[in-house]
Amino acid sequence: MKVVSLYVDQKPESEQSEDRAREFGFTVYPTIAEALRCGGDKIAVDAVLSIGEHGVYPQNELSQVLYPRYEFFKECVKVFEEDGRAVPIFNDKHLSYNFEKAKEMVDDGHRLGFGVLSGSSLPVTWRLPDVDIPYDHELEGAVMVGVGGSDPMDYHALEAMQCMIERRKGGETGVAAVQLIDGDEVWEAGKDGRWSMELLEAALSRSDTPSGLTNEDGRTQNLIGTGELYKLVDNPAAYLIEFNDGFKATLLMLNGAVGDYCFAAKLRDHPVPISTQFFLTPTPNVTYSACLIAKIEELYETGIAPYPAERTLLVSGTLESCLKSRHQGHVRLETPHLNVEYRAPKDSQHARR
Structure with missing residues (x-):
């Protein structure tokens, strides 16, 4: 596997995308659609890695940073629909700060038949x-x-x-x-x-x-x-x-x-x-990230997520609701919208060697 294209939303002074593009031979495109199509007319990649975390973005009243994970994902879905081909997406960490947006992302994967993986390395x-x-x-x-x-x-x-x-x-x-x-x-x-x-x-x-x-x-x-x-x-x-x-x-x-x-x-x-x-290995040897990369590779090679995106969907919504509880004076909140049902894989998914 290799990186063939890249989109970067914000470029502060220390940003290194252009240097890395020259070093490893890929192109940085001005839009997500162009990155997925590698400058052409049809989708030209086999998988997507979306990291909607780094950068300066506003916060909401719950003190959540409004990272554009949902917006990045929907740009990909738009290309999938227009070009008639969908590829697996790994979305780093939360699906979204908002449960309804997160649910739409998971639903898009089911609707168009592409694997969606998200979440933490823990x-x-x-x-x-x-x-x-x-x-x-x-x-x-x-x-x-x-x-x-x-x-x-x-x-x-x-x-x-x-x-x-x-x-x-x-x-x-x-x-x-x-x-x-x-x-x-x-x-x-x-x-x-x-x-x-x-x-x-x-x-x-x-x-x-x-x-x-x-x-x-x-x-x-x-x-x-x-x-x-x-x-x-x-x-x-x-x-x-x-x-x-x-x-x-x-x-x-x-x-x-x-x-x-x-x-x-x-x-x-x-x-x-x-x-x-x-176990989180100490910096700079953060090899627990490699454990997550192995799961991303499995998604890309098989097209199937090794564990359900519904896990991250439920966690994203649970966290949002907990933060609403705090914002509303630490009250108990009923959460009928978090009626997310799924079965975990029977085989353990954590690193063992």
Whole structure:
């Protein structure tokens, strides 16, 4: 595979597309349509890689950056329709900041019969330890621990959690309601049983980057038992998610406590939670991106996405609804529009070597 054409939406002073085009022998075109047609009259590429992230774009009232992922995608679809040929598209990270736009993108793929893949590298990176949810097994709850800012890092954490819980008995049924809370209310919700302290402890046990006393003298520590967790996290956030089948899961964004992404779930009839860390190799050796590239190559070679775009569709809509909950005063919001049903592939999709 090789890059044959490129479209760049914004070109700041440090932008390198023209230099790379000269180095590797491809052409930078002024429009997406011309890039897909390589300057000709008909589509002349076999696949599309769309990264609608870099650049300066406005924000909405939810503090989401309005990246033009949907607009890029629709420009491709227009060419597919005009030229009578469609090719697979990989869309980096979110499908869109808006659920209706994201749904239209997935629907376009089904309507025109081309593979659509999207999402984060977290679901396909290595796991420490190498575990997965047993396929079609009943789950009783799940907790994901994430770090970073709200949109995009909470998106990555939500998608990592979703790639685990979508394997539960009966498959994915969609999200019935969400609520985003923060501050001391997060800890109170844990004490009240709205999310599981046991699962948080199991998730934190997989972290390689606990802060506090470990940083001071290298000692191991129980962040919850010692009370250090509550001192380290200035403003925790909990994304409380209720699914249509009655299952509940929570994302806890715990900036200051750890520096990695960890997950735990309670399986029916299992006495001990299953837990793991989504391993992110340190910079500059970010080889977890290569794990995602392998899935993109599979899409391009087969025309079939290795896992459903509906996963990213549901996560995109869940995040948007959580941010609306926060914007409206941290209220619980019912989400009948997130009635997204799908089955995850039976084979595990994360890196294992």
